[in-house]
Amino acid sequence: xxxxxxxxxxxxxxxxxxxxxxxxxxxxxxxxxxxxxxxxxxxxxxxxxxxxxxxxxxxxxxxxxxxxxxxxxxxxxxxxxxxxxxxxxxxxxxxxxxxxxxxxxxxxxxxxxxxxxxxxxxxxxxxxxxxxxxxxxxxxxxxxxxxxxxxxxxx
Numbered sequence: 001x002x003x004x005x006x007x008x009x010x011x012x013x014x015x016x017x018x019x020x021x022x023x024x025x026x027x028x029x030x031x032x033x034x035x036x037x038x039x040x041x042x043x044x045x046x047x048x049x050x051x052x053x054x055x056x057x058x059x060x061x062x063x064x065x066x067x068x069x070x071x072x073x074x075x076x077x078x079x080x081x082x083x084x085x086x087x088x089x090x091x092x093x094x095x096x097x098x099x100x101x102x103x104x105x106x107x108x109x110x111x112x113x114x115x116x117x118x119x120x121x122x123x124x125x126x127x128x129x130x131x132x133x134x135x136x137x138x139x140x141x142x143x144x145x146x147x148x149x150x151x152x153x154x155x
Contacts, residue, residue: 036086
C-alpha cells in the first residue's frame, strides 16, 4: 500500500510541476505586456515596461508654463510612479502563483535529508533588484530632488 501511495504522491507532484511550468509561461507572456503609467502636474506622462524602464515620455500642452527644474522634477516623479504602477501589476499577476507555490511541499518534505531549495533560491517577487549603476528612480525615491539622479552634466 505504501508503494501505491508514493506513486500517487509522485503523480500529483508531476501534475503540479506541469501546471507550474504552464503557469510560468503564461505569466511571462502577460508580464511582457505590462505597462506602468503616471502623469504629474497634468503635463508630464511617463510610461514604463514591467521592469520599470522608461519607454515613453510625453509632454502635454502647457508644458511651457513650467521651468526646466519643474519639468525635470515632474519627469523623475512620473517615472518613479510609473515604475511603481508596473511593479504593482506584476505583483498582482503573480499573486495566485505565489500563494499556490508557498503551499507546496518542499523536496526535503518528500525525501528525508534532501536540501530545501527554497533556502538557496531568492524569493520570486516579480521585481528586479535595483542596479547600483542605474539612475532609474524607485518609488521610495519619489520624494527626492530630481538633481539627485540627474545633475547638470547628466542632461
